[in-house]
Each structure stands twice: as C-alpha cells, then as structure tokens.
Amino acid sequence: MSQTDDRRFPPALADVAEVEFVYRGEGDDIDFEPYDAFDSAEETTDWLRSWTGNPDLDGDAYRVFGQDGTGGLAAIWLARPGRPLAAQPVVFLGSEGENGVVAGNLSDFLWVLADGVGPMEATEFKAVEGTPNTALTAIAERHATTPRRPARQILAEARAEFPTFSEDLGKLCR
Template sequence: MSLKTIADDVALPAALAEVAEIGFDFEWDEETDETHGCDFEPYKEFEAPEETAEWFRQWTGNDEADGFWIIRPGVDVTTQPVVYIDSDGELGVIARNLDDLLWLFANGSGPAKAFSDPGRETQRSGTQQD
C-alpha cells in the first residue's frame, strides 16, 4: 500500500480520542530512573502519512517502512495489532487491537511499559488488600 492510497482522514479513532481527552498522570523519577503512571501522550490526530512514514523510516533504518501494520486487509484500523516502536530501535506488538490497548491503559501501562514489562501485574486503584 503506498502513501497515496491512504485516506486523508487522520482523526484518532473515537475511543482513543476520548481516552486522550482524559489524559494520564505520568512521572519519571530522575534519581531512580523509574516511571510511574501511564506514558501515553498522543497528538490530537494522526500526523500526515508522509510525516509518519518519514519518522518510521528514520527509526527503523528501512526506507520502505510505512506507518500502519495492516495484517488484516479490509478491516478497520482499530482491529489491527498495535506495535510499539521507539527511537532506540525497540519494537514489538503490545496489543492485539485498540480494545486491548485501552485495557493496558486502564491497568496503568503505557506503550513503553507494556513493551518493557509485559508480565506486569494489574494495578488496583483505591482498594485495600486484606
């Protein structure tokens, strides 16, 4: 699929846009080099396909890289796997689809934490353990 065949609509899927509006608490402790909270700070919409492709190409070193991994042709982007790619070259699938990504967020895991600590236990907020 070439960039010219990608739709001009760059709006975030509705569920992701709603989560982005709420926002997340995220802190990095410089002394311990540990993070707390959800490391997710999306733009209000997807960047232009050409810009996304340029970033992917720089990060991956692959001049053929695009932006979306469409593994299920003809199916909405919200049902596609979500891949984590960071600027240091780490990459991997972190969710089967947008719904699974939203569950990660609900657990307090952002994309980087989901990648670096996939076995992380569920956080409980506002509950006491006996």
C-alpha cells in the same frame, strides 16, 4: 470503518487524548502522550525511514497516535488486510529500537491502558501490571467491544498472535 487506508481518528483514541497522563518516573506511571489525530502519511513515512534507516519504505502500514517522553511511538499496525482500524493490532516502536505488539486490537489496548499499563511499559519493561486508572476504565467501558481481561492476558495473546513482529521489523532495518 471498513477501509484500513482511512485516517479518521477513532472516537476511543480521541477520548484517550483527553486524559492527562502524569509521568513522574515512579513505578506505576504510564509514560504516554496521546495525540488528538494520527500523524500524517508523510510524517509516518519520514519516521519509519529514519527509524529503520531504510529509504525504500513507506509508512502506510502504521497509524501513529501517541508517543512516550523519549519519542517512542504508539501506532495501529495494519496487519490484517481489509479489516477496520479498530480490528488492527497496536504496537510500540521505541526511540532506541525497542518494539513489540501491545494489544491485538484497539479495544484490547483500551483495557491495557485501563489496567495501568502503557505501550512503552508493556514493550520496554515488559510490564504486565499497573495501577488501574478510573478515567481510562470509563473510556474502555464506553468503547471496548472485547471483554475486560487483565493486561497480562491481553499482552500474552497479542504476542502469541504476532510472534515474529520484532524479527520482521528488524529485517526492514538497514
């Protein structure tokens, strides 16, 4: 895919959607419910307007592909114009305003999941270590185009690349 307006669901995310994430609220669980398709443009716009309180926004910069148990959303953020979806960063926007960049691209996001860290845990709890998951590791090994690195390193790289994400997002809020 070379166009960022494409809403075709990446095969890697389709494979992640097949994994059962069991959340018991105990330490190393990942609170994540992956979708099997992106939210529609309309749903994404409605959500972003509600999340920010800004009726002038549209959701064109996001492709929502999952949520946590409270309704916080994981999305691909189209921050790199003209680049394919897989080259865009993955972000999390929590139900209570928490937010952050989780990975610099989809491939790195797969490694974060494989390392046992979910988008909400990486953002809300700043978790950088989890219990590796063999099913998610197999998916990352099949689809990832970046080398395996610890979640700690991937999160640090993503946050360093997009240090003003939260501040910029806050400026959109009313």
